[in-house]
Amino acid sequence: MNTFVPSERSRVKRLFKRAHYDADTVHRLIDEIGTGSVGYVIKGQPYVTPTLVWREGERVYWHGSSASRMLRKVHGGVPVCVNVFHLDGFVLARSGMHSSVNYRSATLFGTAALIKDAAEKEASLKAFLDRFVPGRWETLRPVQAQELKATSVVGMTIEEASAKIRTGHCEDDEEDYALDIWAGLVPVRTVIGEPEDDPRLKPGVPRPEHLKGIRIG
Amino acid sequence: MNTFVPSERSRVKRLFKRAHYDADTVHRLIDEIGTGSVGYVIKGQPYVTPTLVWREGERVYWHGSSASRMLRKVHGGVPVCVNVFHLDGFVLARSGMHSSVNYRSATLFGTAALIKDAAEKEASLKAFLDRFVPGRWETLRPVQAQELKATSVVGMTIEEASAKIRTGHCEDDEEDYALDIWAGLVPVRTVIGEPEDDPRLKPGVPRPEHLKGIRIG
Numbered sequence: 001m002n003t004f005v006p007s008e009r010s011r012v013k014r015l016f017k018r019a020h021y022d023a024d025t026v027h028r029l030i031d032e033i034g035t036g037s038v039g040y041v042i043k044g045q046p047y048v049t050p051t052l053v054w055r056e057g058e059r060v061y062w063h064g065s066s067a068s069r070m071l072r073k074v075h076g077g078v079p080v081c082v083n084v085f086h087l088d089g090f091v092l093a094r095s096g097m098h099s100s101v102n103y104r105s106a107t108l109f110g111t112a113a114l115i116k117d118a119a120e121k122e123a124s125l126k127a128f129l130d131r132f133v134p135g136r137w138e139t140l141r142p143v144q145a146q147e148l149k150a151t152s153v154v155g156m157t158i159e160e161a162s163a164k165i166r167t168g169h170c171e172d173d174e175e176d177y178a179l180d181i182w183a184g185l186v187p188v189r190t191v192i193g194e195p196e197d198d199p200r201l202k203p204g205v206p207r208p209e210h211l212k213g214i215r216i217g
Numbered sequence: 218m219n220t221f222v223p224s225e226r227s228r229v230k231r232l233f234k235r236a237h238y239d240a241d242t243v244h245r246l247i248d249e250i251g252t253g254s255v256g257y258v259i260k261g262q263p264y265v266t267p268t269l270v271w272r273e274g275e276r277v278y279w280h281g282s283s284a285s286r287m288l289r290k291v292h293g294g295v296p297v298c299v300n301v302f303h304l305d306g307f308v309l310a311r312s313g314m315h316s317s318v319n320y321r322s323a324t325l326f327g328t329a330a331l332i333k334d335a336a337e338k339e340a341s342l343k344a345f346l347d348r349f350v351p352g353r354w355e356t357l358r359p360v361q362a363q364e365l366k367a368t369s370v371v372g373m374t375i376e377e378a379s380a381k382i383r384t385g386h387c388e389d390d391e392e393d394y395a396l397d398i399w400a401g402l403v404p405v406r407t408v409i410g411e412p413e414d415d416p417r418l419k420p421g422v423p424r425p426e427h428l429k430g431i432r433i434g
Binding site: 094095133193 | 226252254255256257258261262263264265266267269296297298299300302304306307309311312313314316318320322324326342346349350353354356357358360361364367368386387389393394395396397398399400401402403404405406407408409410411412413414415416417418419421422423424425428431433434
């Protein structure tokens with residue numbers, strides 16, 4: 001599948017020029033942003049749970065405790081909406097109307113279900129850590145069977161998706177460009193800070209190279 | 218109201234030691250984070266829309282085009298869940314099980330409805346800009362009546378809310394502290410970058426002091 005075909009559910013209603021339905025763009029945003037908001041319904045009430053998300057092919061994954069509300073709910077397979085979003089900056093125009101923000105956003109629709117097979121679950125948790133801290137998994141103490149049981153992983157095949165991206169400067173009303181008002185961009189970025197050693201770090205254990213590979217945002 | 222009384226809907230199910238129900242904490246997180254994910258239901262299907270959110274007292278607000286799916290849906294007043302979330306860092310433990318993230322999150326429940334009164338709408342848009350770029354509103358070209366019509370503002374009184382915060386280092390299994398594995402924190406921060414002038418900025422217009430007051434994350 002190279003392009004998601006938008007239905008009433010996924011078609012971007014506003015500012016279609018910012019809309020993208022190609023799988024490459026949707027996948028790239030999931031991979032870049034890394035944080036997601038999972039929306040689901042229980043007895044007519046909407047819930048939104050923030051989480052880290054990762055992707056393999058046409059499937060997105062997230063994880064959590066087996067006791068969490070969201071993960072118990074999706075046990076049997078339920079309709080879910082996942083949004084990944086990153087604010088990239090403020091677009092400050094000469095009027096309130098044309099002031100905006102730059103951002104990357106992708107909204108994914110599908111049916112979420114727990115991954116029950118232990119081997120598949122362990123593989124997906126490795127893929128999870130590889131996404132955020134590539135190379136770290138192999139350095140860790142191996143996973144124990146009861147830890148796998150206490151962890152739930154949810155997978156969702158992306159049935160429909162849309163992306164929306166805004167970049168660049170404002171588009172002011174033509175006559176407003178003559179005003180003595182400052183306009184421009186103020187970028188917003190996610191940055192990875194300097195690592196801090198655990199207070200109980202065993203003496204002599206060095207900081208691993210894989211810390212330099214952390215990516216999010 | 219000083220404390221939200223958790224119901225089945227808002228009670229934190231997992232890791233209650235990270236849970237907060239006091240209004241001060243919930244309000245502080247809304248005010249600090251500034252981005253929100255709005256969850257709502259249309260014909261049983263969950264939707265999540267990212268947006269900027271701001272607060273006045275017990276009410277949260279967001280805005281958008283009058284043509285947006287979300288804003289048309291909430292026209293009559295619908296149950297909504299708003300989550301504000303900020304990732305503050307990776308907590309890298311000696312095992313996958315105890316690896317985690319530091320974060321601030323607040324989940325708000327209520328009934329969202331459009332603000333119909335033009336004066337209230339304009340006041341709330343001023344409050345919006347004051348939240349993100351304090352002092353800028355007064356410097357802009359005044360809002361026109363048709364611009365107000367094209368903009369929708371949604372308000373929601375917070376009926377129930379919970380906050381969840383994780384800070385600090387990992388809690389590894391006692392025997393794992395002896396392993397030759399690096400553990401620690403890797404902070405993640407939202408930073409405001411250097412402003413960029415609009416390419417059509419009128420010559421001689423200086424960068425305003427209010428750019429230094431931008432706050433988010």
